[in-house]
Amino acid sequence: MATSTSGAAWKSGDVVSDQFPAGLRVLVVDDDPTCLMILEKMLRTCLYEVTKCNRAEHALSLLRENKNGFDIVISDVHMPDMNGFKLLEHIGLEMDLPVIMMSADDGKDVVMKGVTHGACDYLIKPVRIEALKNIWQHVVRKKKNEWRELEQSGSVEEGDRSAKPSEDADYSSSANEGNWKSSKKRRDEDEEAEERDDTSTLKKPRVVWSVELHQQFVAAVNQLGIDKAVPKKILELMNVPGLTRENVASHLQKYRLYLRRLSGQHQTSMNNSFINPQEASFGAMTSLNGIDLQTLAVAGQIPAQSLATLQAAGLGRSTAKPGIPLPLVDQRNLFSFENPKLRFGEGQQQQQQHLGTSKPVNLLHGIPTSMEPKQLTSLHQSAQSLGMNMQVNTHGAQNSSLLMQMNQPQSRGQILNDTASSHVPRLPTTQTIVSTGLASGVLGRNGITNNGRGAGYNPVMQNSSMLNFPNGFPLGSASTMSGLPSQGSFQEEVTSEVKGSVSFAASYDIFNDLNQHKSNDWDIQNVGLTFDASQQSNSIPSGSLDLVHQGFSGSQRNMPVRNQSNVGKPMYSIGDIGHGNAQNTSQHLNTLLGDNSIRIKTERNTDVLADNGFFPEQFGQDDLMSALLKQQEGITPAENQFDFDGYSMDNIPV
Amino acid sequence: MDRNQLQRQVALMRSSLIEQVPNPSLPSLKLLVGYLDEQQFLQLEDLQDDVNPNFVEEIVTLFYKDSARLFHNIEQALKSRPVDFAKLDNYMHQFRGSTSSIGAIKVKNECNQFKEFCLAGNAEGCARAFQKVKQEHETLRTQLETYFKLRRQAGLAETV
Numbered sequence: 001m002a003t004s005t006s007g008a009a010w011k012s013g014d015v016v017s018d019q020f021p022a023g024l025r026v027l028v029v030d031d032d033p034t035c036l037m038i039l040e041k042m043l044r045t046c047l048y049e050v051t052k053c054n055r056a057e058h059a060l061s062l063l064r065e066n067k068n069g070f071d072i073v074i075s076d077v078h079m080p081d082m083n084g085f086k087l088l089e090h091i092g093l094e095m096d097l098p099v100i101m102m103s104a105d106d107g108k109d110v111v112m113k114g115v116t117h118g119a120c121d122y123l124i125k126p127v128r129i130e131a132l133k134n135i136w137q138h139v140v141r142k143k144k145n146e147w148r149e150l151e152q153s154g155s156v157e158e159g160d161r162s163a164k165p166s167e168d169a170d171y172s173s174s175a176n177e178g179n180w181k182s183s184k185k186r187r188d189e190d191e192e193a194e195e196r197d198d199t200s201t202l203k204k205p206r207v208v209w210s211v212e213l214h215q216q217f218v219a220a221v222n223q224l225g226i227d228k229a230v231p232k233k234i235l236e237l238m239n240v241p242g243l244t245r246e247n248v249a250s251h252l253q254k255y256r257l258y259l260r261r262l263s264g265q266h267q268t269s270m271n272n273s274f275i276n277p278q279e280a281s282f283g284a285m286t287s288l289n290g291i292d293l294q295t296l297a298v299a300g301q302i303p304a305q306s307l308a309t310l311q312a313a314g315l316g317r318s319t320a321k322p323g324i325p326l327p328l329v330d331q332r333n334l335f336s337f338e339n340p341k342l343r344f345g346e347g348q349q350q351q352q353q354h355l356g357t358s359k360p361v362n363l364l365h366g367i368p369t370s371m372e373p374k375q376l377t378s379l380h381q382s383a384q385s386l387g388m389n390m391q392v393n394t395h396g397a398q399n400s401s402l403l404m405q406m407n408q409p410q411s412r413g414q415i416l417n418d419t420a421s422s423h424v425p426r427l428p429t430t431q432t433i434v435s436t437g438l439a440s441g442v443l444g445r446n447g448i449t450n451n452g453r454g455a456g457y458n459p460v461m462q463n464s465s466m467l468n469f470p471n472g473f474p475l476g477s478a479s480t481m482s483g484l485p486s487q488g489s490f491q492e493e494v495t496s497e498v499k500g501s502v503s504f505a506a507s508y509d510i511f512n513d514l515n516q517h518k519s520n521d522w523d524i525q526n527v528g529l530t531f532d533a534s535q536q537s538n539s540i541p542s543g544s545l546d547l548v549h550q551g552f553s554g555s556q557r558n559m560p561v562r563n564q565s566n567v568g569k570p571m572y573s574i575g576d577i578g579h580g581n582a583q584n585t586s587q588h589l590n591t592l593l594g595d596n597s598i599r600i601k602t603e604r605n606t607d608v609l610a611d612n613g614f615f616p617e618q619f620g621q622d623d624l625m626s627a628l629l630k631q632q633e634g635i636t637p638a639e640n641q642f643d644f645d646g647y648s649m650d651n652i653p654v
Numbered sequence: 655m656d657r658n659q660l661q662r663q664v665a666l667m668r669s670s671l672i673e674q675v676p677n678p679s680l681p682s683l684k685l686l687v688g689y690l691d692e693q694q695f696l697q698l699e700d701l702q703d704d705v706n707p708n709f710v711e712e713i714v715t716l717f718y719k720d721s722a723r724l725f726h727n728i729e730q731a732l733k734s735r736p737v738d739f740a741k742l743d744n745y746m747h748q749f750r751g752s753t754s755s756i757g758a759i760k761v762k763n764e765c766n767q768f769k770e771f772c773l774a775g776n777a778e779g780c781a782r783a784f785q786k787v788k789q790e791h792e793t794l795r796t797q798l799e800t801y802f803k804l805r806r807q808a809g810l811a812e813t814v
Contacts, residue, residue, distance in 0.1 A: 032755075033716055037713060045703075125754055126754045
């Protein structure tokens with residue numbers, strides 16, 4: 001199975017190799033040796049590559065060590081060392097692989113549990129070989145959706161999207177997802193339209209670095225060797241029509257900075273998780289990494305003011321948790337979410353305050369739930385006070401790094417936020433999605449679509465059902481939510497202002513606009529935010545969240561928040577994650593990110609900030625990161641008005 | 655001739671094990687009917703190939719080895735006071751899973767009985783049901799052993 005390398009293999013959405021599904025790499029987990037042996041034999045008969053495991057912990061470590069070593073996982077529900085559903089969640093969050101549950105128990109509630117936890121199928125024991133013969137469909141479906149998401153953000157095959165709702169609904173484990181998907185689609189379409197219309201903010205035609213595109217880029221770079229990789233050669237290897245050497249050159253610059261930053265910040269496993277995929281392959285995380293770079297690029301587009309504000313805000317917070325090396329990836333992602341879109345309009349801020357006071361997460365809607373409320377609040381407040389002080393950027397950077405580390409899963413949330421913020425929640429529909437946790441993604445959309453819409457966040461955000469995120473992390477509610485209520489408080493946030501959510505996303509925007517090349521800051525900030533959002537359990541230092549928030553709030557004000565329609569997109573995926581369908585979400589996130597990045601045209605819309613409030617906390621960081629990355633990717637340096645090369649993460653004193 | 659006879663015996667025994675209708679030509683097999691779920695067992699047999707020619711036998715061996723362990727656990731749980739029904743249910747659930755994997759219908763039915771008593775919190779009922787489970791389990795083992803023996807003999811006869 002060619003699930004490994006670049007997404008190009010899946011570009012067409014078709015089978016990856018001629019022998020497919022033969023060679024599908026399956027991991028089977030069951031404590032019953034008899035069943036395990038039978039399953040192994042059956043799978044081998046189907047010509048799959050089987051690895052069997054009788055301990056869930058062992059299975060997890062196998063998966064972690066070899067992130068792209070498996071295509072699908074089959075797991076029993078009742079296991080002595082770990083509940084099968086818990087394993088399912090872990091896999092979804094960290095690896096975003098399709099997981100099939102199985103059990104002798106065919107009770108409706110158990111099966112429902114499987115669905116809600118994100119299993120893509122549920123088999124009743126005794127398992128028949130016929131049932132196993134078709135499991136490859138889950139792998140293809142997932143990839144197809146991922147690809148489609150990317151496409152949407154990039155070239156936007158609207159037709160495909162509209163044609164796929166049922167597909168999505170099929171494999172998405174939660175109903176919300178379905179809703180969200182459709183909302184997202186609508187938003188995507190809206191965003192698309194908006195983006196095209198809103199050309200004034202774009203200084204120059206910008207290349208959107210979608211996840212796939214970035215993956216191709218990374219593949220080319222790796223092939224040439226990072227030292228020998230020159231834009232011209234990379235361009236040749238990539239062989240993407242329409243891509244110019246200049247695009248590649250600026251992207252390469254960002255990527256280098258990103259790598260440098262990674263090596264410097266590579267301290268936690270989180271980093272690894274983010275970094276590894278990036279380097280290794282084009283897993284979901286990888287895309288995130290790539291997106292980081294993108295994000296940075298985007299960051300450049302953020303008005304200096306907003307960046308400053310964001311940084312200031314962010315930095316203020318980050319001090320709280322200096323030790324957390326956020327993976328750059330996350331950081332970037334955060335930033336890429338159209339900080340420019342942060343519309344920290346005074347009114348909005350106020351609103352945020354109203355709503356957000358209770359929740360510190362103004363800026364980072366739905367971003368790390370673990371963020372200490374007060375931090376968020378401080379961010380929020382600071383953001384507000386700063387108006388669009390660009391200082392935030394610096395802070396944000398810190399935070400993001402911290403944040404990034406903190407919660408990989410949260411990053412996803414962040415991403416969602418970003419996306420959400422970028423697009424002012426124009427579409428109430430997105431909000432519904434948010435509620436399911438997916439909402440974040442949806443919200444993001446809203447934010448995105450609201451690009452350039454000034455204080456129009458509220459409408460979207462309010463609906464942002466993101467608030468309903470179980471984790472209380474409505475990422476989507478960016479528009480109305482000034483901040484990201486760490487848990488469940490999103491609703492308020494969402495309604496409060498788009499800014500709130502946008503703040504998160506805004507930070508990206510802001511940073512971009514700020515052109516302070518402090519994308520790092522943003523990313524860090526954002527990253528942190530997202531991480532928190534996605535995983536409450538993550539120990540993201542709340543401080544980091546503050547930064548983000550701060551950054552966002554600040555950025556909102558001054559920065560012509562670019563409506564990051566893209567931002568919203570990743571959020572969608574994140575939303576999925578929220579529901580424990582990490583798998584799905586991460587996928588979505590990635591796609592969303594990609595979308596966001598595409599949208600990150602320099603639509604200086606403060607609205608964007610608001611939009612970014614969609615950060616479903618449930619999103620795993622990974623997802624967020626991907627979302628962020630995607631956003632970042634979208635924000636190419638081309639539009640870097642501020643000379644922001646986006647990867648100046650080094651500046652961020654994490 | 656011998657080979658054919660052996661093979662026929664194998665086939666008969668197998669169908670006796672699986673089907674409900676006892677084969678009159680093999681009176682000794684009358685008691686074996688309905689022991690195994692046809693589809694499941696046949697499926698296992700289908701998995702046998704050159705790589706694993708004795709796959710089913712291997713599986714059954716593994717099954718009996720594992721079930722011995724589970725039985726031990728169940729007995730311990732039944733003896734302890736107070737009886738931990740949750741644990742009992744857990745063990746039995748595991749056993750039931752592998753039982754159905756090899757298609758042992760009768761054993762599975764007894765397992766269901768056990769589960770009923772377990773849910774009702776009836777320790778004595780559980781103990782009785784468990785005895786039945788063990789009985790069926792043993793009976794099936796004997797039948798299967800005979801079956802495999804015949805099969806091997808038939809297989810050997812073939813290669814001769």
